[in-house]
Amino acid sequence: MTATTPQASSATRRAVGDKLIACILSLTLVAAPGSIYADAMDLPDFGSPADNVMTLAEQRELGIEFMKWMRQSLDISTDPLITDYIQTLGHRLVSASRETRGHYDFFVVEDPRINAFAGPAGNIGVNAGLILAAETESELAAVLAHEIAHVSQNHLLRAVAAQKQMTIPAIALLVAAAVLGATVDGQAGAAAMMGIQGAVAQRQINFTRANEEEADRIGIDTLARAGQDPYAMPGFFKKLTQANRVYESGAPELLRTHPVTSDRIADALGRAERFGPSQKPDSLRFHLTRAHLWELSFNRADQAIDHFQDTLQKGRYRNETAEHYGYALALARAGRVNDAAAQLEPLLSADPSQVEFVVLQSQLDRRRGNAAKAARDLKGSVGLDPGSWPLQQAYAEALMDAGKPGEALATLERLVAQRPDVTPVYQLMADAAVKAGDSTSAMRWRAEYLYRTGDLEPAIRQLELALRQPDLEFHLASKIQVRLDELQAEERRSKHHGKPER
Numbered sequence: 365m366t367a368t369t370p371q372a373s374s375a376t377r378r379a380v381g382d383k384l385i386a387c388i389l390s391l392t393l394v395a396a397p398g399s400i401y402a403d404a405m406d407l408p409d410f411g412s413p414a415d416n417v418m419t420l421a422e423q424r425e426l427g428i429e430f431m432k433w434m435r436q437s438l439d440i441s442t443d444p445l446i447t448d449y450i451q452t453l454g455h456r457l458v459s460a461s462r463e464t465r466g467h468y469d470f471f472v473v474e475d476p477r478i479n480a481f482a483g484p485a486g487n488i489g490v491n492a493g494l495i496l497a498a499e500t501e502s503e504l505a506a507v508l509a510h511e512i513a514h515v516s517q518n519h520l521l522r523a524v525a526a527q528k529q530m531t532i533p534a535i536a537l538l539v540a541a542a543v544l545g546a547t548v549d550g551q552a553g554a555a556a557m558m559g560i561q562g563a564v565a566q567r568q569i570n571f572t573r574a575n576e577e578e579a580d581r582i583g584i585d586t587l588a589r590a591g592q593d594p595y596a597m598p599g600f601f602k603k604l605t606q607a608n609r610v611y612e613s614g615a616p617e618l619l620r621t622h623p624v625t626s627d628r629i630a631d632a633l634g635r636a637e638r639f640g641p642s643q644k645p646d647s648l649r650f651h652l653t654r655a656h657l658w659e660l661s662f663n664r665a666d667q668a669i670d671h672f673q674d675t676l677q678k679g680r681y682r683n684e685t686a687e688h689y690g691y692a693l694a695l696a697r698a699g700r701v702n703d704a705a706a707q708l709e710p711l712l713s714a715d716p717s718q719v720e721f722v723v724l725q726s727q728l729d730r731r732r733g734n735a736a737k738a739a740r741d742l743k744g745s746v747g748l749d750p751g752s753w754p755l756q757q758a759y760a761e762a763l764m765d766a767g768k769p770g771e772a773l774a775t776l777e778r779l780v781a782q783r784p785d786v787t788p789v790y791q792l793m794a795d796a797a798v799k800a801g802d803s804t805s806a807m808r809w810r811a812e813y814l815y816r817t818g819d820l821e822p823a824i825r826q827l828e829l830a831l832r833q834p835d836l837e838f839h840l841a842s843k844i845q846v847r848l849d850e851l852q853a854e855e856r857r858s859k860h861h862g863k864p865e866r
């Protein structure tokens with residue numbers, strides 16, 4: 365994780381304790397019936413699909429511009445295990461929902477405050493603090509299902525469509541300010557940097573009360589269809605509301621002036637009753653991800669070690685396997701590689717294909733100078749699960765350490781062919797290509813990374829450079845040319861259509 369201050373880690377602990385509310389709830393959890401934000405909303409009802417409001421290309425550009433601000437302002441996790449877990453859970457909910465069309469991307473923000481938000485183009489962010497505050501996987505799924513419904517019902521796109529005079533980058537900035545205004549400290553946040561007050565942005569772009577009710581209703585339906593507990597929606601919201609009452613003095617302005625009322629919870633409870641409870645057990649990955657985030661929430665490894673020793677000794681955990689895994693991670697961070705391996709060994713014997721265990725084992729092997737062994741061990745796992753980002757990345761990293769950057773690059777190229785959305789991997793591919801002495805591929809994948817993180821013009825320059833490399837193989841040259849044409853077309857579009865047409 366990024367540099368977590370001791371204050372931040374103690375905030376994480378507070379967050380799951382009874383003072384649960386060192387938190388700011390954004391768009392989602394705030395707009396309650398009766399909130400002035402909700403009542404002040406006067407959005408045009410387009411009553412039409414988002415595609416009529418904004419073209420797909422414009423939506424995509426809006427999403428990229430929005431994510432650019434998010435990356436600059438928030439600590440977005442690039443950890444393959446954490447990100448893959450939230451993406452897997454999110455996409456499972458999308459598949460279970462009635463509206464499976466459209467683009468969705470899920471990411472974790474390394475922030476101890478309890479928050480989640482939906483941006484444009486299906487970008488859904490979840491704070492680490494929310495994952496830690498969720499006591500069951502259904503509670504986490506409830507928040508995700510609610511956000512997914514905001515996306516599938518085009519709530520945000522309809523709201524931004526009201527900003528008729530604005531260009532797409534300006535809309536992206538406004539949406540980012542609205543999200544950040546509720547998540548980032550007012551003075552330090554990007555919202556202030558942008559010269560836009562988060563609260564002001566929020567009044568311009570916010571979900572209406574009807575939006576919230578619809579997201580709850582559709583979200584509960586999705587939960588039930590995915591086999592998660594529909595009662596988790598009212599249950600989790602109620603818990604957050606109660607936390608808000610406890611935290612009278614220090615609550616953020618937003619929550620104090622616009623408290624979540626019991627109406628929405630009662631409505632959600634009524635809806636959940638139509639489905640009945642589900643007793644689906646939490647996945648092991650849910651518990652492992654929480655243990656991982658707990659471990660990261662400590663500033664120093666010795667604090668994390670103390671924490672896990674204490675919980676294991678007192679039996680204060682929900683899942684013993686996950687607690688040992690967290691302890692192993694803490695020991696590994698402290699450089700106690702053999703102790704970490706001893707913690708991991710029984711976990712791995714009990715479940716030799718669990719991705720978290722396999723990846724940690726390979727990391728410990730690499731730390732002990734056994735990169736070749738790590739690569740050999742991973743080869744089998746990777747073959748069984750070629751679309752697994754955590755496994756493929758661990759395999760590629762082991763190959764790099766073992767002095768085989770060419771094979772590492774080939775591995776990652778197979779991964780992105782299946783999962784082109786794994787943005788951080790393109791950076792790793794560019795590094796592998798450099799180490800392999802393949803400058804054309806280095807430029808090609810650097811271009812892809814730049815493009816996906818919102819730097820269109822530098823991406824185009826990289827591709828132009830790649831095409832000028834001597835002895836360029838025809839097949840590769842055609843691929844690069846095709847991609848260059850696509851990016852240039854996009855650049856022309858964004859210059860001509862900076863302003864959304866409608």
Ligand SMILES: [Zn+2]
Nearest residue numbers: 391392576579
């Ligand atoms: Zn909402």
